[in-house]
Amino acid sequence: MSLELIKPKEKKTCYFCSQAAKEIDYKEVDILKRFLSAAYKIKKRKHTGLCSFHQRKFARAVKRARQMALLPYLP
Numbered sequence: 043m044s045l046e047l048i049k050p051k052e053k054k055t056c057y058f059c060s061q062a063a064k065e066i067d068y069k070e071v072d073i074l075k076r077f078l079s080a081a082y083k084i085k086k087r088k089h090t091g092l093c094s095f096h097q098r099k100f101a102r103a104v105k106r107a108r109q110m111a112l113l114p115y116l117p
């Protein structure tokens with residue numbers, strides 16, 4: 043089987059990489075909310091389309107925002 047038959051996966055670019063963000067601010071709730079489910083759960087990387095580096099930073103930012111009562115734990 044030649045390699046051309048394998049469909050190249052659509053390349054998703056990480057939102058934070060496109061913004062050239064090194065740190066994710068937990069105070070930017072509107073941006074964080076984009077990557078949360080309707081139940082305010084942290085979405086999997088597959089669904090957020092973030093790179094592993096930013097997914098980790100994002101998860102930490104969400105947890106921090108919850109602690110600071112900027113984001114709810116439950117809807």
Ligand SMILES: [Zn+2]
Pocket residue numbers: 056057058059060092093094095096097
């Ligand atoms: Zn990224």
